Amino acid sequence: MSQLPSQRERRRYVLVRFLPEGISLDPRDVYAAVAEACTSLWGDTVSSEISPSVMAWEGHAIIRCRRGSEERLITAVSTITRVGDERVALRTITTSGTLHAIRSRRYPRPEVIWERKVGIGGRIFLARAYSGQKVDLIEKGIKGQEMLFFAAEDGEVR
Amino acid sequence: MPLIDGCIHPYPDGDSSLRRMALEASELGFDQVVASGGSGDVPGVLRGTIISAPSVKEVISTLQGIPRGDGVVMVASGDLAFNRGVIGLRGVRVLKGIHRSPKGAFNHVAAREAETKGVAVELDLSPLVESRGVQRQRVISRYTDLLQLHRRYHFPFTLASNARSILGQRSVRDMVFLARLFGMEEGEVMGALSSLDSILSGRSPVQVVRG
Numbered sequence: 001m002s003q004l005p006s007q008r009e010r011r012r013y014v015l016v017r018f019l020p021e022g023i024s025l026d027p028r029d030v031y032a033a034v035a036e037a038c039t040s041l042w043g044d045t046v047s048s049e050i051s052p053s054v055m056a057w058e059g060h061a062i063i064r065c066r067r068g069s070e071e072r073l074i075t076a077v078s079t080i081t082r083v084g085d086e087r088v089a090l091r092t093i094t095t096s097g098t099l100h101a102i103r104s105r106r107y108p109r110p111e112v113i114w115e116r117k118v119g120i121g122g123r124i125f126l127a128r129a130y131s132g133q134k135v136d137l138i139e140k141g142i143k144g145q146e147m148l149f150f151a152a153e154d155g156e157v158r
Numbered sequence: 159m160p161l162i163d164g165c166i167h168p169y170p171d172g173d174s175s176l177r178r179m180a181l182e183a184s185e186l187g188f189d190q191v192v193a194s195g196g197s198g199d200v201p202g203v204l205r206g207t208i209i210s211a212p213s214v215k216e217v218i219s220t221l222q223g224i225p226r227g228d229g230v231v232m233v234a235s236g237d238l239a240f241n242r243g244v245i246g247l248r249g250v251r252v253l254k255g256i257h258r259s260p261k262g263a264f265n266h267v268a269a270r271e272a273e274t275k276g277v278a279v280e281l282d283l284s285p286l287v288e289s290r291g292v293q294r295q296r297v298i299s300r301y302t303d304l305l306q307l308h309r310r311y312h313f314p315f316t317l318a319s320n321a322r323s324i325l326g327q328r329s330v331r332d333m334v335f336l337a338r339l340f341g342m343e344e345g346e347v348m349g350a351l352s353s354l355d356s357i358l359s360g361r362s363p364v365q366v367v368r369g
Contacts, residue, residue, distance in 0.1 A: 019324065040291065041339075075332075079288075081288060087323075089327075132181065148175075149175065149179075150174070150177070151175055151177035156175070
């Protein structure tokens with residue numbers, strides 16, 4: 001049933017960025033991780049008050065919650081270490097009262113500056129350099145991929 | 159006062175290099191980090207040494223091999239007698255991993271001694287992030303008890319992510335919110351994040367200024 005705008009409950013929108021750079025996650029997995037984090041930290045009652053829902057796209061997600069519960073949501077989000085099978089971190093960028101405002105504050109997707117193969121400890125990694133001196137090293141194996149995080153000045157990736 | 163992440167563990171202990179973790183820490187709002195490993199001279203990084211020993215005697219012999227004034231010396235906590243012994247040692251700056259020690263391993267006597275000697279107690283935030291259920295509840299309960307002692311006896315705290323990866327590092331704001339889980343106020347969090355600076359420079363956290 002539709003309600004007048006003045007009668008609708010107030011919502012807050014939290015913009016989060018995924019780490020490692022360039023990772024894309026299934027929005028359903030992101031929702032499952034957020035719901036699990038809220039429930040395990042705050043319990044069922046408070047989680048129902050937070051009432052989180054997730055919209056995710058390349059490298060980012062907008063998480064909606066009830067107004068007044070955004071601090072609890074952000075605390076729960078900071079305890080997320082995995083989404084699906086991926087090791088990730090969710091960095092909160094900003095909080096807003098409207099979707100329109102938060103969409104305009106999207107964090108630019110980092111550009112890949114160069115890509116090449118490097119050897120570390122007898123293993124071959126694909127090194128991908130991003131702006132801000134960041135270099136991610138990806139080793140693809142049978143059991144999935146392993147990642148190392150270096151900086152452009154580190155001797156191993158020079 | 160600079161905000162300092164009390165301890166990180168870079169490559170090869172973790173999966174991220176010291177430089178990369180220092181870059182990430184700076185983006186997350188920290189001025190400095192204490193690193194328990196890694197190589198190279200990196201701006202904004204304080205060198206840390208962790209001593210894990212079963213007895214105070216062994217801690218003393220390990221301390222003798224560390225040049226005086228060489229970074230932040232942290233000792234992994236044990237039972238009450240061990241902790242009291244360690245707090246009294248010259249050169250020890252931080253008592254680490256108190257949540258892993260038995261209950262009662264840090265009481266009002268140890269709290270008074272820590273305040274007098276200027277030894278900080280580290281509150282490791284990684285179990286709040288990584289563990290779930292009863293394990294996390296125990297850590298929250300332990301930190302609540304420590305906070306009560308801190309408010310009464312004013313010994314210094316440090317807050318540490320103990321991250322082994324950039325994925326484990328948390329922002330200053332996240333730390334404020336996580337510390338609220340055990341009742342720490344924002345001002346207390348900021349005090350804990352900047353306490354190492356005054357401990358290392360030998361300043362008292364409270365200074366009397368006469369006009």
